[in-house]
Amino acid sequence: MHPLRPAVVLLLIGALAGAGSAAAEENGLGKPILDAEDIRIHKIESVCNTYVIVCKQTKRFAIVDPGLKILDLHAAAAAGGHALEAVWITHEHRDHCFGLSKLLKAHPVPTVRHPATKEGQVVKIGSLAWDVLHLPGHSPGSLGFVLKDRVLVAGVVLFENSFGRTDLPTSDEKAFETSLGKLWDLKAGVMVLP
Secondary structure, three states: OOOOOHHHHHHHHHHHOOOOOOOOOOOOOOOOOEEOOOEEEEEEEOOOEEEEEEEOOOOEEEEEOOOOOHHHHHHHHHHOOOEEEEEEOOOOOHHHOOOHHHHHHHOOOOEEOOOOOOOOOEEEEOOEEEEEEEOOOOOOOOEEEEEOOOEEEOOOOEEOOEEOOOOOOOOOHHHHHHHHHHHHOOOOOOEEEO
């Protein structure tokens, strides 16, 4: 397997430690791990990491891998005048989808998931365009999302100083190695959201 480049590992550690700007906490979402001119990202630790990604220009947001308290997260983001645009699922293992049905019942929005979404497609949050990567290995339908040269939503492909499991019944170690190879060419300095 490919070793992780040091620049990617350092940003991965920074993301897990909650590195970000000193912007004020937003209505129960906690301090953002990234707060730039055009984007704000909140990380909520649950059974898996859930992310709220906000396009600051349009005040639209997406929720990635909705966890157990997803309606509370939605309410917190909406309280700031933001509108939910989509839900992204990095892969369909239960722990990454716990709150999906409850969220969609209350707020029917498009869901970005495999196989409906293929590699090479572009998905948007407001005016922010993200490239979709198919990253099988941990599961056949694992997806990643890349905001060019800035942010990678990695799902379970990458963790701090590690990578996802390939010992599950639907895992494929060879496919996982190919998926890691796709990430090898990411520009140094990309923030990884595991």
